[in-house]
Amino acid sequence: MKAIVYERTGDPSVLQLVDRPVPEPGPGEVLVRLAVSGVNPTDWKARRQWPLPQGWQTPGQDGAGVVEAVGGGVDADLVGERVWLWEAAWQRPWGTAAEYTVVPVRQAVPLGDASFDLGACLGIPFLTAHRCLTAGEYMPERLHPGALSDHVVLVQGGAGAVGNAAIQLARWADACVVATVSSPEKAQLAAAAGASFVVDYQRQDVVEEVRKIAPDGVHTIVEVSAARNAAVDVQLLRSGGAVCVYADDGGDEVTLPIRPLMVPNARWQFVLVYTEPKAAKAQALVDVAAAVAQGGVRVGVEAGLPLHRYPLADTAAAHQAVEDSVVGKVLVSTAEE
Numbered sequence: 001m002k003a004i005v006y007e008r009t010g011d012p013s014v015l016q017l018v019d020r021p022v023p024e025p026g027p028g029e030v031l032v033r034l035a036v037s038g039v040n041p042t043d044w045k046a047r048r049q050w051p052l053p054q055g056w057q058t059p060g061q062d063g064a065g066v067v068e069a070v071g072g073g074v075d076a077d078l079v080g081e082r083v084w085l086w087e088a089a090w091q092r093p094w095g096t097a098a099e100y101t102v103v104p105v106r107q108a109v110p111l112g113d114a115s116f117d118l119g120a121c122l123g124i125p126f127l128t129a130h131r132c133l134t135a136g137e138y139m140p141e142r143l144h145p146g147a148l149s150d151h152v153v154l155v156q157g158g159a160g161a162v163g164n165a166a167i168q169l170a171r172w173a174d175a176c177v178v179a180t181v182s183s184p185e186k187a188q189l190a191a192a193a194g195a196s197f198v199v200d201y202q203r204q205d206v207v208e209e210v211r212k213i214a215p216d217g218v219h220t221i222v223e224v225s226a227a228r229n230a231a232v233d234v235q236l237l238r239s240g241g242a243v244c245v246y247a248d249d250g251g252d253e254v255t256l257p258i259r260p261l262m263v264p265n266a267r268w269q270f271v272l273v274y275t276e277p278k279a280a281k282a283q284a285l286v287d288v289a290a291a292v293a294q295g296g297v298r299v300g301v302e303a304g305l306p307l308h309r310y311p312l313a314d315t316a317a318a319h320q321a322v323e324d325s326v327v328g329k330v331l332v333s334t335a336e337e
Contacts (some may be wrong), residue, residue, distance in 0.1 A: 003098035004315045007056045009048055012316035012323070015059070015097075023094055023102045025071035030078060030108050032085060034334040037096035038062035038120035039315075040161070041247075044323045046089070054093040059315070061089050063096030063334070064111060064119025074105050083108040084119030086127060086285075090274055096120075097315050099334055109285060114292050117307060121161070121299045121329050122288060128246050128273045129165035130284035132222040133173070135269040136242030139220055140173075141280075143287040145294075148175035152214040154236060155179045157224035158190035158198065161329055162246055164305045165297070166222040167193040169288075172296035178210055178218070186327065193304030207235045217241055217264075226268075227251025234260050242267040305329050 001022045006014040025031040037060040047059055064084045070076055088103050089095030111119045133153065134140060140147045153170045157163045158179025170177045171194035179195035181187045187198045199209045210218065217238030223229060226243070228250040233243045234257060241264065245254075256268065273281070291297045299305045306328030310318040318330050 001099040002312055003058050004060075004312065005056050005058055006047060007052070009050070009052070011048070012044070012319045014047065015316045015319065017313050017315070020098070022100045025069055025074070025102045027072040028074060028104055029071040029102050030067050030074060030105050031069040031100060031102050032063075032065045032083060032108060033068045033100055034063050034065035034096055034098060035116040036064050036120035037332040037334050038123065039318050039322050039330040039332060040124045041322055042124060044319045047319065057089065057093055058095040058098050058101070059089060059319075060096030060098075060332070061087050062120055062123030063088060063101065064116040065334070067108060068100065070105070078105070078108075081108075082111040082116075082119075084111045084122050085109075086123035087274065097312065097332055097334065099312070109289055112293055115299075117331060118292065118297070118299050120331055121305070122292070122297075124273055125161040125165040126169065126288045126297070127281065127284045128162050128271060129169050129222065130287060131271045131273065131276050131280060132162075132166055132244035132246055132269075133170055133220065134280065134283070135244050135271065136220045136240075137265075137267055138240045139242065142283050143169055143173045144290065145172065145296075146174050148173035151175045151220070152218040153177050154210060154218045154221045155190075155195070156221060156229050156233075157181070157249070158193065158195055159186035159304070159327055160224060161305065163222065163224065164189070164193045164303070167195050168297045168303070169291060171196075172291050172294075176213070178213055180206055189301075189304040189306070189327070191304070192302060206232050210236050214238070220244060222246070225250040226254040230254050230256060234266075237261075237264055237266045239264040240266070242269050244269045244271050246271040299329065301328075307331055309333060
């Protein structure tokens with residue numbers, strides 16, 4: 001099979017297209033013939049700095065394809081199942097930037113009739129968004145239609161992949177969603193994702209505009225840039241509200257005023273999908289799969305998430321696009337043309 005491999009950390013030039021034997025699924029694993037691999041910021045960050053205990057790595061946490069074979073203890077009826085994958089390369093050498101990969105069976109989730117493109121976009125962004133929408137004290141533990149009715153959610157950075165996922169999941173759960181963006185073009189994307197209201201923070205006062213919509217404040221804030229937005233977030237939380245921080249865009253430290261956050265019993269929740277509590281992740285898988293089955297989430301420019309496609313041989317360019325903060329979702333076609 002063809003696979004992308006790197007044997008040392010560094011810039012995208014370390015990524016090499018090589019021939020490798022198709023891996024054999026071990027006990028509890030499935031072999032998946034991949035159609036599409038999704039590229040996330042964590043992929044290039046791992047490529048630059050994470051250690052390589054096996055001496056090599058195929059990148060790619062997310063992807064979608066068809067189960068080709070199963071290992072011991074796995075139901076053989078899964079062969080032929082269309083699936084989406086999550087955390088394929090987390091503490092494992094076999095990622096999704098390849099024609100085949102192996103994963104534990106629980107990391108291959110039935111996709112049904114949804115597109116492989118959608119499947120490859122689900123893992124990190126949607127599981128992260130789910131955690132952000134359920135970690136607050138007054139937020140539900142699970143998402144479903146009606147779960148967030150009477151809730152106001154603020155998504156800081158509504159044109160990003162996680163921001164898009166948060167908007168879509170929150171709207172599927174019937175929240176009022178306010179998204180912030182930095183340009184009219186991004187405003188159109190956030191609106192296409194389903195945001196109830198969009199605020200351009202370059203041209204509008206976020207606190208003033210959000211307070212018009214939610215005079216008592218918002219229930220939860222999905223935060224991509226706490227270092228930049230902390231002062232705004234503090235002013236917008238309602239009693240018992242939570243700021244859920246999933247990235248360090250704009251700075252890796254944040255300063256918070258103590259008493260203005262004590263009074264409303266506010267919560268600041270930090271989110272990393274790889275290490276989130278097992279029960280929360282298990283529920284996220286159930287809820288995201290339900291949203292997909294019910295048609296509650298979509299991809300493409302009409303869903304506020306433009307797709308940028310690269311062939312497997314150009315995975316280095318795909319990584320560079322994500323590292324350069326391209327707007328939308330980068331996908332790698334892993335199936336042979």
